[in-house]
Amino acid sequence: MTERTLESELSGIRALILDIDDTIVDTRAAMAEAGTHAAGALWPERTGAHRDMAQRYYDDPGRWFHRYAAGEISIERMRLERLGDVASAFGVQLPGDGVERYLAAYVPAFRRAQRLFDDVPDLLATAARLGIDVALLTNSTTADTSIKLEALGLAERFADLIVTTDTFGFGKPDPRVYREVCRLAAADPAVSVCIGDSLEWDVLGAMRAGMRAVWLDRGGQGEATAEVSRVESLSEITAALADGHGRFGTAAGDR
Template identity: 65%
Template sequence: MSLQHLFADAEALLLDVDDTIVDTRGAMVAAGTHAAATLWPHRPGAHRAMAQRYYDDPERWFPRYAAGEVAFEHMRAARLDEVAAAFGLDVPDDGHHAYEEVYAPAFRAAQRLFPDVPELLSTAERRGMPIALLTNSAHAPTTVKLEALGLVDRFDVVVTTDTLGFGKPDPRVYREACRLLGAGPAGVVCIGDSLPWDVLGAQAAGLRAVWLDREGRGTAEPVASVRGLDEVTAALGGRFGPPRRDR
């Protein structure tokens, strides 16, 4: 489906958070670099690579957390253990706590909003179109991001993994977000950087979806995609139909 048809009569937007509106990869790598330096100061040349590996999560601990299989704290500790093992290191006594103590303030300080987000939010607001956030992160770190960016009161609905105890791509979380928005799934457009979570999962739950492919990776999947949220803003700005005024 073209952007024209996706947005012409859309009732609401459902946005992913991490690496969609917020540069979570940049923040995690920056914070993880500082935290790794605290645990393993004798490996100064490896701290950024450690942080990147933590973000990459090769053992897929974050998807297990999103599926409700492990607790948030367990997921975080397991990712740090995997990094240590990959670099031939041990996590020191109380190392998990020490890592988080350094990581948390550095992560907050590193929060950055992608530059194409503010105009999208303003355009949707002018159209009277509500916006929900749907993230596989937990409520606490999501609040940290929104508070650091001055966005905590900007969204009508925020659905995290804490809401139902699991996250995307379970169809129930998309439908819960739609319910909280007061809109039927068919009238909601989900936008995010994850093809399986933000596009295919949303479509399976009855929503429309757009893949945010910032890096131009492309896919064989027949899905609508954009390179930036400015393309969505253009669609909402009246180019593909009059603004909705009934909400």
């Protein structure tokens, strides 16, 4: 099999399909900040543990978010189970109205905590200059995605170019969501590249759907292989697009 380099993945592309959480938006930090605030509102007696509670909710050791993304459970059940796990791990009770109280504190704090990664604006500007369409594919809900994009001033830009779990009732890695986002971007999957932080969802799932893919490994903890193109910053993609504009007019050969 031909080695997958960044240049080969970008050659001749017509669309960039970007993941949102921890790819263009610092969701880990936002969830930690908002979750710490919400845990404090729900369990004020556990002073000093609220940050760790928020981290456990984010880590989701029971993989409830994966079950939600697969369409196996509702968003309400997912949230209930994750909060129940936090309560059990820290020896506290989850009140009957615990999810509602948690969300009442969490949502406004989450909105305030939204931050766009510094390497995103240049990538979007370069894609626009080169005539490459950009669409978003996320396993988050429409409501949560709207919070993020509205807070960052991106809602209008991507209004008709987003696929969430609400689109079909499931998300990545089902091949239908990749095909749908390519349809919205008016680009064939073969000339569309999916970029995201999840090797499972944003790379391998996209490749199985007939797309190209680049793994964004911001922490630099992953291992580069011939089968997967890996970068540590979106700036690498921006630079490759800008430097290779003259070479990227024709799709790559045998893949």
